[in-house]
Amino acid sequence: MSFVLAIIxxxxxxxxxxxxxxxVTTNMELGQSIDFIDGLFDFTYIHNDGGAWGVFGGSxxxxxxxxxxxxxxxxxxxxxNKRKSAxxxxxxxxxxxxxxxxxxxxxxxxxxxxxxxxxIFINFPIFNVxxxxxxxxxxxxxxxxxxxxxxxxxxxxx
Numbered sequence: 776m777s778f779v780l781a782i783i784x785x786x787x788x789x790x791x792x793x794x795x796x797x798x799v800t801t802n803m804e805l806g807q808s809i810d811f812i813d814g815l816f817d818f819t820y821i822h823n824d825g826g827a828w829g830v831f832g833g834s835x836x837x838x839x840x841x842x843x844x845x846x847x848x849x850x851x852x853x854x855x856n857k858r859k860s861a862x863x864x865x866x867x868x869x870x871x872x873x874x875x876x877x878x879x880x881x882x883x884x885x886x887x888x889x890x891x892x893x894x895i896f897i898n899f900p901i902f903n904v905x906x907x908x909x910x911x912x913x914x915x916x917x918x919x920x921x922x923x924x925x926x927x928x929x930x931x932x933x
Contacts, residue, residue: 778857781864781865781868784865784868784869784872785868785869785871785872785875786872788869788872788873788876788904788905788908789872789875789876789905791904792872792873792876792903792904792905792908793876793879795891795903795904796880796889796891796903796904799818799820799889799891800820800889803818803820803891804820805820805821805822806819806820806821807819807820808820808893814895814896815894815895815896816892816893816894816895816896817893817895818891818892818893819890819891819893819901820889820890820891821889821890821891821901822884822887822888822889822890823887823888823889823890823901824886824887824888825838826838826841827900827906828900829900833886835881835886838881838886839878839881839882842874842877842878842881843878845870845874846871846874846875846878849867849870849871849874850871852867853867853868853871860919860923862915862918862919862922863916863919865912865915866912866913866914866915866916866918866919867912867916868912869908869909869911869912869915870908870909870912870913870916871912872905872908873904873905873906873907873908873909873910873912874905874909875905876903876904876905876908877903877905877906877909880905888903888905889903890902890903890906891903892904892907
């Protein structure tokens with residue numbers, strides 16, 4: 776587990792997030808949709824002033840504080856468990872990079888997160904690259920906990 780590789784990975788996700796948001800905000804009108812893959816995906820530029828699925832809409836400072844607390848806890852856990860599990864390490868790194876991407880929006884874009892990836896084939900909220908990093912990281916974190924519980928059960932049986 777390399778901290779350098781983790782920092783590079785986080786930087787790539789963060790850069791991809793901020794670059795795509797810049798492209799969207801400078802080339803699209805708020806509310807505009809552009810077909811990407813007909814019937815599957817389009818780009819729809821929206822502002823989300825809430826958390827996931829718009830919950831806590833208009834609660835900019837609460838969401839910034841909540842995200843900051845989660846990030847501090849994750850950093851502490853990553854430092855404390857840096858050699859324990861590669862899966863936990865990468866899960867935390869992805870969650871942090873996504874959290875930073877959306878926090879940048881909340882702080883510098885009037886509390887709004889820029890969302891633009893719209894799945895047409897399923898009814899799912901419009902999201903962004905930072906959200907992808909958080910969801911992938913959360914999935915890896917769940918997998919880590921499931922495997923950890925499985926190992927604990929195995930040890931108890933022995």
